[in-house]
Amino acid sequence: MALTVLYAAATGHVVGALALTGAAAPADPARLVGRALPLRVALGAGRTAVLPLNARDLAATAVDDEPALLTDPLAFGVELSADGRPGPAPARLAVWTGGGVRLAADGLTVTVPVAPTRPAPVVALVSDDQHTHVLAGEIPAEGDRVKLPLAVEPGGTHGVLTLVAGWAGRLERVTVT
Incomplete structure (x- = not known):
C-alpha cells in the first residue's frame, strides 16, 4: 500500500x-x-461550514x-x-496545548504556545454565509501571535481552519467575541 x-x-x-x-x-x-478540497466543520443546529482549499x-x-x-x-x-x-x-507536528484562535469582529488572532525561532507562515480559512475568507500572514520570530484582518458580525459562529507552520492544523467551530 x-x-x-x-x-x-x-x-x-x-x-x-x-x-x-x-x-x-x-x-x-x-x-x-x-x-x-472541501473540509467540513459542524457549526451546531444542523449547520455545517465547508472550507474549500x-x-x-x-x-x-x-x-x-x-x-x-x-x-x-x-x-x-x-x-x-x-x-x-x-x-x-x-x-x-507539535500539538497546541495552549494558545489558540480568537475571532473578533475586526480580525482573527492566532496565538501559539511557544514563540517560533524563525517566522512561521500562517494560513487561515474562515467560513461565512456565502463564501470563505482566505487569510495569510506570519508569526514573527520570537513572537507568539499574529492578527489577520477580517470583518465579521459579532456573535456569529464560523468554521475556521488554521495552519501555522510547525504546529498541528486546527479545524474548529469558533464564535465571534
Missing part, C-alpha cells in the same frame, strides 16, 4: 491522505480533488506508510529539502 498526501504548499500541513493499491496517484492535486494552493506527494495520516492528517506535515522537494517521511 502506498500513501499519497495532499498538503498546503504555504505551510506544509497535510490536509488529506489516501491509500492506494496498484498505480501511483497523480501528482496534480486538481486531478485528485477537482477545483478544491483551492487545488492551486495544494501539492501532492507519496510518503512513507503512516496509518495515523488517514485518521488525523492535520497532525502531520511534509518537510521540504533545501531544493524544495518533499521528503518521504511525514513529520508529526
Whole structure:
C-alpha cells in the first residue's frame, strides 16, 4: 500500500491522505480533488461550514506508510529539502496545548504556545454565509501571535481552519467575541 498526501504548499500541513493499491496517484492535486478540497466543520443546529482549499494552493506527494495520516492528517506535515522537494517521511507536528484562535469582529488572532525561532507562515480559512475568507500572514520570530484582518458580525459562529507552520492544523467551530 502506498500513501499519497495532499498538503498546503504555504505551510506544509497535510490536509488529506489516501491509500492506494496498484498505480501511483497523480501528482496534480486538481486531478485528485477537482477545483478544491472541501473540509467540513459542524457549526451546531444542523449547520455545517465547508472550507474549500483551492487545488492551486495544494501539492501532492507519496510518503512513507503512516496509518495515523488517514485518521488525523492535520497532525502531520511534509518537510521540504533545501531544493524544495518533499521528503518521504511525514513529520508529526507539535500539538497546541495552549494558545489558540480568537475571532473578533475586526480580525482573527492566532496565538501559539511557544514563540517560533524563525517566522512561521500562517494560513487561515474562515467560513461565512456565502463564501470563505482566505487569510495569510506570519508569526514573527520570537513572537507568539499574529492578527489577520477580517470583518465579521459579532456573535456569529464560523468554521475556521488554521495552519501555522510547525504546529498541528486546527479545524474548529469558533464564535465571534
